Amino acid sequence: MVLKKTKGGLGKGLGSFGLTGTFKDGHKGGYEVDITKIQPNPNQPRKRFTEDDMTTLVESITKHGLIAPIAVRKVEDHYEIVAGERRWRACQLAGLSKIPVVVRDYTTEEVSEIALVENLQRQNLDPMEEAFGYQYLMDTFKKTQEEIAAIVGRSRSYIANMVRLTQLPECIQEDLIEGELTVGQARPLLALKSEELQRGALAIIKEKELNARQIEQLVKTLQAGKKKLASTQPKATAELRKLMQRLKHSLGAPVDIRLKNTKKIQGTIEVTFKNEEELMRLISYIEGE
Known part of the structure; x- marks a missing residue:
């Protein structure tokens, strides 16, 4: 198996885990495994996979097979995906019964880091998946924000601001997930002290289609008590x-x-x-x- 070196990267990058590059000889560096013996990483930060996102990949696999193996680790009587869940799902949709893999010996902590870096490099995560991914590393492996910043190649303040999004009400998180609201629009709402104010501000944002700067001004006005939320619905019971x-x-x-x-x-x-x-x-x- 010959790996091509890649320049740049995100934080540590997948290269630090030995997962960058292409396989010149197909999947000869690994071996084929029954696809039913492979299971996804339960702590994978990416939660949503749609068939629409994978149409081109499924067509390619159907025509040419899977060229680059997915990385897995042995866990009891099955294999757990380290990197390549999207390809594994596409292989299932393509009707493959076996899939080429390379087996790596990683700890649960390393697998979580790899999954986060891989998805960030491919821009596969929505803002809430990214935020909860950072929170998971902090809660489960006691990672500091500085350590996470080094892993993913971001600033500590960026990590801190993303993690704070997990404090927002579910309705605002849903809008971030669906792309109805940007991080820049949602972040100012964290300054509002109650969910009622946040939900009311959200209604105004949607009604008037406010941009991030306008939302910051709205929040300041609400904090000063100068504006009544005429558009605010009653607090959800x-x-x-x-x-x-x-x-x-x-x-x-x-x-x-x-x-x-x-x-x-x-x-x-x-x-x-x-x-x-x-x-x-x-x-x-x-x-x-």
Whole structure:
């Protein structure tokens, strides 16, 4: 197996783990394993894999097979993926029964670091996956923000700001996941002390399509108590949050229920979709087809 050296990289980079480069001789550096014997890393920071994201890769694997093996480690009676979960999933969609692998001897901590670096290098993570990935390293392996910064090639302040996103209400986190809100738009909301203010500010942001600078000014105004949240819906009760979770589970998509400030129960239900396929699926579901 001959590896090509790569210039630059992200933090330590995958090269420090021996995982960069291409395999000149196909998968002769490893061997084939029954695809059912391979399991994903349960602490993989990337939580969402869609078929749309992998269409081109599936077509390539169907035509040419998997050229570069995935990296795995032996865990009891199966193999756990170290790097290459997206390729493994694409191989499943392509109908492969066996997949080329190279076996590495890594600790659980190293596997977590590799998974985070690999996804960041390929820009596969949404902001919340990235934030919770850093939080996992801090909570589980007692990594400091300085150590994580060195691993991923970021500044300590960047890591600190990303981790703080985990303190935001679920509705704002969902908007970050779906790309409805940028990190620059969401970060100023952390300065607001209550979820009620944060949710109210979010409603105004969406209603007026505010940019990051405008949101910073909105937050300052709210902190000074100079603005009433006319657009703020009543604070979500535990019952309402459970109802939103039920709808999210049934529809397979994020749901937000917004109530009006009236004596009668009135409001709107917002369902988020990210492509035409999801829209048509939701329409079919609603129509009962």
